[in-house]
Amino acid sequence: MDLAHSLFPLGWQHYLLGGVLIGTGVALLFVLTGLVGGMSTVFSSTWSFVLQRPFFQQARFTDSRNWRLVFALGLVLGALVWWLLVAQGAAQTTDVPAWRLLLGGALVGYGARLGNGCTSGHGICGLGSLQWPSLLAVLTFMATAFLTANLAARWLV
Structure with a gap:
């Protein structure tokens, strides 16, 4: 078995296509509107519709929540299209226990808050606009x- 097949047993083409589509999407968002499409801010601004806590009611969330909600809905619709066309509606499963998924999600959310942004904001948008803080965040x-x-892999297997 060659290295490429062991690293990408289902092929690499869909990863390349996904990366091109994501990069094109955030580039178009920025070029056409001047807006940055990081997902942690999309998450926080979407919660500003229902949570009245001061953190979620900051102007940076409430002033941008409408377009960010549309952005998030586009991602959900994109996943639905992929599921229908590529996965052909097949159930997606994992052998990872639910507690690990929840713990991982909580740690990622905490890290996004701690890092003042997520991997999409820093990795795609921040690096694309040559922001040094984003380079440090991605590293x-x-x-x-x-x-x-x-x-x-060593302790939880």
Whole structure:
């Protein structure tokens, strides 16, 4: 078995296509509107519709929540199209226990808040606009991910 097949047993083409589509989408968003499409801000601004806590009612969330909600709905619709066309409506499953998924999601959410943005905001938008803080954030994200994956593979298997 060659290295490419062991790293990408289902092929690499859909990863390339996904990356091109995401990059094109955020580039068009920025070029056409001057807006940055990071997902942690989309998440927070969407919650500003229903949560009245001061954090979610900041102007940076409430003033941009309408377009961010449309952005998030586009991502959901894109996933639905992929599921219908590529996965052909097949159920998507994983052998990862629910507690690990929940713990991972909580840690990622905490990290996005701590890092003042998520991997899409820093990795795609921030690096694309040559922001040095985004480079530091991405390097931190990746180092933490490598360390966590290796520790999890060793101790949680």
